[in-house]
Every structure is written in C-alpha cells, then in structure tokens.
Amino acid sequence: MRVFVGVKRAVDYAAKVRIQADKKAVDISNVKMAINPFCEIAVEEAVRLKEKKVAEEVVAVSIGPKQAQEVIRQALAMGADRGIHVTTDMRVDQELQPLAVAKIMAALTGEHDPSAWLLGKQAIDDDSNQVAQMLAGLLDWPQATFASEVEVSEDKKSATVTREIDGGLQTIEVPLPAVISADLRLNEPRYATLPNIMKAKKKKIDTVDAASLGVDLAGQIEVLEVSEPATREAGSKVEDVDALLAKLKADGLL
Amino acid sequence: MLSRAARTAARFRPATGVRAMSMHPVTALSEDEQALKDAVQRFAQDRIAPKVRSMDESATMDPQIIEELFQQGFMGIEIPAEHGGVGSNFMSSCLVIEELAKVDASVSVMVDVQNTLVNNVFAFYASDEIKEYAYPRLAGDTLGSFCLSEAGSGSDAFALGTRAEDKGDHWELNGSKMWITNAGEAGLFLVMANVDPSAGYRGITCFLVERDQEGFSVGKKEDKLGIRASSTCPLTLEGVKVPKNRVVGEVGKGYKIAIEILNEGRIGIASQMLGIAQGAFDATLPYLFERKQFGSAIGDFQGMQHQYAQVGMEIEAARLMVYNAARRKEAGLGFVKEAAMAKLYASQVAERTASRCVEWMGGLGFVKDFPQEKFYRDQKIGAIYEGTSSVMLNTIGKMISREYRA
Numbered sequence: 046m047r048v049f050v051g052v053k054r055a056v057d058y059a060a061k062v063r064i065q066a067d068k069k070a071v072d073i074s075n076v077k078m079a080i081n082p083f084c085e086i087a088v089e090e091a092v093r094l095k096e097k098k099v100a101e102e103v104v105a106v107s108i109g110p111k112q113a114q115e116v117i118r119q120a121l122a123m124g125a126d127r128g129i130h131v132t133t134d135m136r137v138d139q140e141l142q143p144l145a146v147a148k149i150m151a152a153l154t155g156e157h158d159p160s161a162w163l164l165g166k167q168a169i170d171d172d173s174n175q176v177a178q179m180l181a182g183l184l185d186w187p188q189a190t191f192a193s194e195v196e197v198s199e200d201k202k203s204a205t206v207t208r209e210i211d212g213g214l215q216t217i218e219v220p221l222p223a224v225i226s227a228d229l230r231l232n233e234p235r236y237a238t239l240p241n242i243m244k245a246k247k248k249k250i251d252t253v254d255a256a257s258l259g260v261d262l263a264g265q266i267e268v269l270e271v272s273e274p275a276t277r278e279a280g281s282k283v284e285d286v287d288a289l290l291a292k293l294k295a296d297g298l299l
Numbered sequence: 300m301l302s303r304a305a306r307t308a309a310r311f312r313p314a315t316g317v318r319a320m321s322m323h324p325v326t327a328l329s330e331d332e333q334a335l336k337d338a339v340q341r342f343a344q345d346r347i348a349p350k351v352r353s354m355d356e357s358a359t360m361d362p363q364i365i366e367e368l369f370q371q372g373f374m375g376i377e378i379p380a381e382h383g384g385v386g387s388n389f390m391s392s393c394l395v396i397e398e399l400a401k402v403d404a405s406v407s408v409m410v411d412v413q414n415t416l417v418n419n420v421f422a423f424y425a426s427d428e429i430k431e432y433a434y435p436r437l438a439g440d441t442l443g444s445f446c447l448s449e450a451g452s453g454s455d456a457f458a459l460g461t462r463a464e465d466k467g468d469h470w471e472l473n474g475s476k477m478w479i480t481n482a483g484e485a486g487l488f489l490v491m492a493n494v495d496p497s498a499g500y501r502g503i504t505c506f507l508v509e510r511d512q513e514g515f516s517v518g519k520k521e522d523k524l525g526i527r528a529s530s531t532c533p534l535t536l537e538g539v540k541v542p543k544n545r546v547v548g549e550v551g552k553g554y555k556i557a558i559e560i561l562n563e564g565r566i567g568i569a570s571q572m573l574g575i576a577q578g579a580f581d582a583t584l585p586y587l588f589e590r591k592q593f594g595s596a597i598g599d600f601q602g603m604q605h606q607y608a609q610v611g612m613e614i615e616a617a618r619l620m621v622y623n624a625a626r627r628k629e630a631g632l633g634f635v636k637e638a639a640m641a642k643l644y645a646s647q648v649a650e651r652t653a654s655r656c657v658e659w660m661g662g663l664g665f666v667k668d669f670p671q672e673k674f675y676r677d678q679k680i681g682a683i684y685e686g687t688s689s690v691m692l693n694t695i696g697k698m699i700s701r702e703y704r705a
C-alpha cells in the first residue's frame with residue numbers, strides 16, 4: 046500500500062504575523078515558516094502505518110515555492126520515503142486555493158496510484174478545511190475527515206476511522222482507496238532525530254511544475270481585504286472569589 | 300596506533316560544503332545546520348523548558364531528559380553514523396549547544412562536554428579498538444566525563460598529582476580529581492594521570508576508566524551558584540587497574556590531548572555563553588513593550604533603547620566571533636586565538652546581557668518566577684571553566700606577542 050501525504054509550508058504557529066501595507070495579504074516576507082501542524086500529524090500517521098507494515102511506501106507531497114522542499118525534508122526526516130515537490134510561485138496561503146490544490150493532487154493520483162491520501166484537516170494559514178473533501182469528490186473516493194484514529198483492515202481493502210464530530214466520536218468504515226484528513230488528537234508527531242535529519246538528505250525529491258499538470262490553477266475567490274483581529278482590552282485582576290462574583294454580577298454576566 | 304598524518308587528517312576532517320560555504324556570511328547557516336538548529340529548538344522548547352525550574356531547584360538532571368537527548372542523537376553529533384552517531388560536524392555541535400543554552404545552560408553543558416571534549420578525544424586520539432568499544436555507548440546511552448582538574452591544579456593543569464604506575468600488564472591509578480562535569484551520571488571517564496612526575500608534563504597520559512571499576516569512586520556533587528542541574532563532582536582513584544589497551548593516545552601525550560581538546564572545546568563554551576545571552580535577551584525584550592510606566596512602554600524610552608541597542612550589538616559581535624572560530628576550526632585553519640577570544644568575549648557578553656535583563660525586568664527580574672535570575676546565575680561559569688578569563692587573556696596575549704615580536 047502506498048500512502049500519499051500532503052505537507053504544506055505555512056507560517057509557524059508561534060510566529061507573530063503582520064499584514065501587508067496594501068491590506069491584501071499577511072506579510073510573509075520575513076516570517077518563520079514551518080510544516081503545517083495538521084500535515085505533520087498526517088505524516089506521523091503515515092509513518093506509523095509504515096512501521097506497522099501496513100504501508101510499504103510513504104510519499105510526502107508539497108505544493109509551493111522552492112522553500113517548500115524544507116517541509117518535505119522534514120517529512121522525510123520523520124520517516125517518509127520520498128518526496129514530490131510541485132512547484133509554483135503562487136502564494137499557497139491565498140492565491141493557490143483549495144480547489145486548485147485538490148486538482149493538482151488528483152492529477153498526481155492518476156500518475157502514481159496511491160491507496161490513500163492522508164491530509165491535515167486544514168492549514169493554519171488560510172484555515173480553509175476543504176482540500177480533503179474536494180479531492181475525494183474529484184477522485185470519486187470515499188472520505189474520512191477529522192480522523193482521531195485510523196485502523197487499516199488486514200486485507201488492506203478498507204479502513205476504520207474514528208472521527209471527531211460535534212456530538213462526540215463517530216466510527217466509520219471506508220473502502221480503500223480513500224482520502225483521510227487528520228484532526229489534532231490523531232497522534233503526537235515525533236521529533237525528527239538528528240541522524241534521521243542527516244539521512245533525509247539522501248532521500249529523493251522529484252520536482253513537477255504545477256503548470257505542467259494540465260489543471261486550472263486560477264483562484265475562485267478574490268481577497269478583498271485582510272485585517273488584524275480587534276485588539277483585546279486589558280483585563281483586570283480581582284483579589285478573591287467574592288470580588289470576582291461581585292464584578293461578574295455588576296457587569297450583568299451572572 | 301594512528302599515524303600522525305592520519306590523526307591530523309581526522310582532526311581537520313573537512314566538513315562537506317565548507318568550500319561552498321566559504322564565501323557566505325559567517326552567520327548564514329547551511330540547510331543542514333538550519334534543520335538541526337530548528338529540531339533542537341523545538342525539542343528544547345517542548346521537552347526541556349517545562350522542567351528547567353524544578354531541575355534548577357532540586358539541582359538534579361531529569362534522567363528522562365538524558366534519555367531523550369540520546370534518542371534524539373544529541374550525544375553523538377560528530378560520531379560517524381556507522382557507529383551510531385549523527386555523522387555531522389563541529390559547527391553543528393556548537394549550534395546544538397547554543398540552542399540548548401537558550402533554554403537551559405545545564406543541559407547545554409552536559410551535551411557540550413559529551414560532544415566537544417569526550418567524543419572528540421576518542422575521535423582524534425583513540426585507537427580503532429577503543430573507538431569501536433566507546434562510540435556506540437557514547438552515542439547510545441552513556442555519558443562521559445573529561446577529568447583533568449584537581450584540588451591543587453586548576454589553571455596550572457599540568458601540575459596534576461594523580462599518578463599512574465606501570466604494573467606490567469596494567470596501569471595502576473592513584474589520586475583524585477575535582478570539579479568533574481557529568482560525573483554524577485557518567486559511565487566513562489577520561490582521566491589524566493602522570494606516569495612519570497620526573498618528566499613533568501611529559502608524563503601526563505590519558506586513561507579510559509569505567510564507573511564501576513574497583514577503587515574508583517564519584518564523590519558528592521557540588522551545590523552550585525549556577526548550572527545547578529549539571530552534576531559537578533570530585534573523583535577518587537585508589538589502586539584503579541587500567542588495562543594497557545585502555546590508554547587513549549600515546550603514553551606521555553596526555554598534555555597535548557588536553558591542550559588541543561580544550562583549545563577547541565572553548566568554542567563550545569563560547570556557544571553556550573552566546574545561547575545564554577540570546578536566551579536572556581529573547582525572554583526579556585517583549586516585556587519592554589508590554590510594561591508601561593509614565594504612560595509609555597518602557598522600551599520606548601531612549602534611555603532603555605540605547606541599552607538594548609548596545610546589548611543587541613554585543614550579542615551580534617559575539618555570534619560572529621563564535622561562528623567564525625567554529626568555522627575556522629572546521630576548515631582546518633588556525634583557531635586557537637580566535638577560540639580564546641570567542642570564549643572570553645561571549646562570556647563577558649553573557650554576563651552583561653543577563654545583568655541588564657535582570658535590571659530591565661525591574662523587580663520581576665530579581666525573582667525566580669521569571670527566567671532572568673537563572674540566566675544571571677548560569678552565565679557566571681563562563682569566566683571559570685575550560686580556562687578562566689585570565690587564562691584566555693594569557694593565551695590571546697601570547698598569540699599576539701608571537702605575531703609582533705621580532
């Protein structure tokens with residue numbers, strides 16, 4: 046079984062972001078970038094499938110500029126076998142939109158024949174949460190989104206996936222091939238060890254020009270304006286529980 | 300025994316890419332270096348940071364941290380991959396030491412001593428037989444100590460009094476050591492002892508001693524001002540029998556091993572000091588723009604601005620010196636003067652930075668709920684171990700006088 050994992054290079058979760066002067070986008074020129082945390086969880090899950098001898102090959106796919114190779118290397122250091130870098134100069138946090146990403150992945154699927162796509166449920170830059178669903182639609186594959194547990198059947202023909210839904214947990218069975226998207230509690234990703242970081246250098250990354258895949262990359266959504274969230278008013282400290290209750294009552298919150 | 304040429308080659312094993320790097324800014328990191336640095340930073344933030352305060356208070360290194368450092372490969376950075384190490388280079392060791400020191404100087408020095416002193420003594424001087432035995436342990440699960448100082452010989456290291464007597468099929472060691480880093484947890488000890496005091500320093504020889512050997516004991520760990528979680532202990536050797544094949548390098552060449560390994564080890568300590576300075580600075584600056592007095596962020600007062608501008612500049616200068624010394628060593632260029640300068644300067648910058656950071660935080664800088672107080676205590680060791688500041692000045696002075704004396 047061959048598993049494809051999407052790894053997006055996004056602004057580091059701990060980085061402070063600023064908005065460009067033209068208010069059309071977040072300024073990413075000098076911000077620390079990292080692998081999208083949900084993608085990292087997807088990589089971890091794929092690598093565990095490989096360690097359990099369920100998957101034979103794990104392929105990390107990233108779409109983006111030259112530096113996207115850094116997150117592919119990170120996936121390789123975690124245990125993925127090889128990488129595919131789909132190159133584009135479009136900004137992946139807003140110009141290259143979910144439908145185009147899903148179309149690129151669908152095009153790769155035809156060529157490489159994976160048994161599953163494991164994706165993060167969303168990227169922390171645009172927070173779209175759409176690619177997995179659209180990809181399943183384009184491929185006409187079943188989808189198991191927001192996974193918190195993945196179990197592949199012995200004959201590798203299906204997967205039992207526990208999903209985190211509003212009311213609690215839902216367990217579904219999907220025939221393979223399928224698209225699975227990872228939620229936060231699926232696993233705790235490992236730290237790439239220093240020897241594995243060095244070994245990752247020797248693993249292969251193929252490069253494909255996004256424009257060569259014959260899919261329409263044009264965006265469907267126009268960004269009108271990006272603005273800062275409203276600044277929070279400073280809070281105040283109270284001496285004890287009585288004072289807290291009195292204040293909540295005074296403000297009509299109790 | 301390795302030939303001299305082979306040893307020299309091993310010492311100056313050129314890092315891959317040095318030539319390609321040589322025209323780059325000294326602080327620009329290669330892709331590998333950046334990847335290692337990021338990995339260490341993340342590990343340090345997630346796994347070490349939550350334990351720093353309790354380890355400092357209890358003056359103990361959490362055994363789980365040691366285990367994880369081994370698992371992550373931090374303990375065998377330059378040990379070849381076929382022996383279980385990372386197979387990386389000296390600059391990478393320095394980056395790891397710096398990154399760790401931003402979070403905890405104790406964990407940093409533990410990793411520093413393992414990589415830059417212990418592992419590299421094996422790499423440069425040990426026979427293949429000893430390497431094959433020691434490398435997998437050092438990279439896998441065993442801490443090492445480098446044991447030179449004694450109660451009566453610190454700066455004057457070659458006056459050491461530990462004796463090694465030739466007993467035909469083995470050496471017998473008697474004496475004691477002081478201030479030995481990692482000794483509380485270590486399994487392997489590189490012990491300097493003199494085989495022939497009448498020959499002076501030319502009798503000093505390096506022996507590999509195991510923790511559980513008869514006659515060898517590790518004393519009570521010191522209760523220290525800073526780097527409290529790093530163990531520092533005295534050692535006693537009473538009739539310790541060391542097999543002949545456990546001499547590291549040649550008999551009588553221990554002084555050379557000590558000089559050479561400390562010359563480069565200093566760059567590791569300089570990296571630790573740089574990490575302390577940067578760590579204190581990073582932990583403090585955001586507060587200057589949150590704290591308001593007289594209706595304005597304290598960081599906006601010019602009196603403050605000039606102070607952090609000065610400190611920021613000094614950290615930058617220290618970084619240039621430390622990275623340059625490390626890269627010179629890796630490129631096979633002379634580095635002794637640069638290493639001594641880097642250690643002296645970085646320790647001074649760490650001292651000034653930590654001191655300023657305490658002041659900038661006001662009362663908060665003086666209490667243990669905030670990290671500045673610990674950075675301030677931890678930095679002080681930089682002026683003492685692996686050669687005091689006076690000794691650094693002696694070395695630098697000697698090198699300069701050599702350049703200009705007719």
Ligand SMILES: Cc1cc2nc3c(=O)[nH]c(=O)nc-3n(C[C@H](O)[C@H](O)[C@H](O)COP(=O)(O)OP(=O)(O)OC[C@H]3O[C@@H](n4cnc5c(N)ncnc54)[C@H](O)[C@@H]3O)c2cc1C
Pocket residue numbers: 412444445446447448450452453454455477478479480481526531680683684685686687688689690693
């Ligand atoms: C926490 C810690 C960890 C250590 N870890 C190790 C270790 O792992 N292995 C090891 O072997 N040692 C270790 N040491 C020992 C350390 O290297 C010595 O303490 C150091 O070399 C200084 O020696 P000393 O303490 O005897 O001081 P001294 O040499 O007595 O120096 C006292 C003062 O005199 C000054 N002085 C001495 N000689 C001169 C001179 N010629 N000119 C001008 N000034 C001079 C010094 O600069 C210093 O200010 C450690 C020490 C500490 C505190």
